[in-house]
Amino acid sequence: MxxxxxxxxxxxxxxxxxxxxxxxxxxxxxxxxxxxxxxxxxxxxxxxxxxxxxxxxxxxxxxxxxxxxxxxxxxxxxxxxxxHAGLAPAPDSPARAAFLKWFFFTSTNLHAPVMQVFYPNRVAGPAHAEAVVAHIGAMLQDNFMVLDQMVAAEAPDWLSARPSILSFYVAVLVRWLSGFPEGHPARVTAADLPALCPILAALETSDAARQVAEVEACAPTLFTHPY
Ligand SMILES: N[C@@H](CCC(=O)N[C@@H](CS)C(=O)NCC(=O)O)C(=O)O
Known part of the structure; x- marks a missing residue:
């Protein structure tokens, strides 16, 4: 296509x-x-x-x-x-340093553990899957709170209602973790993240999000009520 x-x-x-x-x-x-x-x-x-x-x-x-x-x-x-300009702070931007640290925070401290809770057998074998989900899930919830608190304190442009590679990266991770049932140790929803919640709600109304929702045949509430 x-x-x-x-x-x-x-x-x-x-x-x-x-x-x-x-x-x-x-x-x-x-x-x-x-x-x-x-x-x-x-x-x-x-x-x-x-x-x-x-x-x-x-x-x-x-x-x-x-x-x-x-x-x-x-x-x-x-x-x-x-x-392509506009997707993140440019290399010579004063905002680049802060952006980079939170971008790599997202890749290593959010995305990687998200994969571990989806594939817990691969971490320590099937006998330990429940413990892996419990421990990694708790860590993920804590790490999302760290990110949310940073957004509340700093209101960065590169993680805001304006689409960027980092705002969409975080939004999709929240989408996936929202799919776990209530009480699941790794469940994280937009509603759990006071600073990020309005950002995720705005992002799902962006042209890019609407287009992807259409091609992936998803509900338009991609990040706030995904499944
Ligand atoms: N660190 C990789 C992770 C990629 C990854 O685990 N992708 C998943 C889909 S979200 C996958 O390929 N799953 C199939 C499998 O592991 O068998 C990245 O960021 O691209």
């Missing part, structure tokens, strides 16, 4: 409601022509030589760029923001 008559600058290999969702949102902020290819997981595409050449771990997402294939969501987001 291509989004422009001009040749695509990027080709995203995606799977619905996975980490490619975050890249899909960022791609729409670039206004660059791009194509999207749904990964044929049933046919084992993640293990194919062609896919592993793009993402050696066989994870989602992968993206083809003019500079070669890329994997790792955070790397892709930063790459896009370096090439």
């Amino acid at each position: 291509s989004h422009s008559a001009t040749p695509p600058l990027y080709t995203l290999h995606f799977w619905p409601d996975s980490a490619s969702f975050i890249v899909r949102l960022a791609l729409r902020l670039t206004h660059a022509p791009f194509a999207e290819v749904q990964i044929d997981r049933a046919a084992g595409a993640l293990d194919s030589a062609a896919y592993r050449a793009m993402n050696p771990l066989g994870k989602i997402p992968a993206i083809e760029t003019p500079d070669g294939p890329m994997f790792e969501t955070a790397a892709i987001l930063l790459y896009l923001s370096d090439r």
Whole structure:
């Protein structure tokens, strides 16, 4: 699927409601022509030589760029923001330092543990899955509060109602954790995050979020009441 008559600058290999969702949102902020290819997981595409050449771990997402294939969501987001103005503070901006530390906070202290609560068996085996979810879930809830308190105190432009790679990154992680039932140790919803809640509500009304909600056939309340 291509989004422009001009040749695509990027080709995203995606799977619905996975980490490619975050890249899909960022791609729409670039206004660059791009194509999207749904990964044929049933046919084992993640293990194919062609896919592993793009993402050696066989994870989602992968993206083809003019500079070669890329994997790792955070790397892709930063790459896009370096090439297209307005997605994050520019390298010479005084806001870049603060942005970078919270961007990497999100990648390592939110995104990585989110994957661990979704795949707890991989962390310590099936016998310890419940303990992994309990411990990592508690840590995730604490880390989201740390982020929320920073937003309350500093009101940064790069994590605000104005779409950016970081605001969408955080929003999608909250989306996923909202899908856990009430009382689940890793559940985090917009309503739990007083400073981020109005930001997430505004973000889901952005053009980029509306477009992705449509192509992914999701409820428009992508981040506040996702499932
Ligand atoms: N650190 C990687 C994580 C990628 C990742 O775990 N993606 C998930 C989807 S959200 C995946 O590929 N799951 C399939 C699997 O692990 O088998 C990134 O940020 O891109």
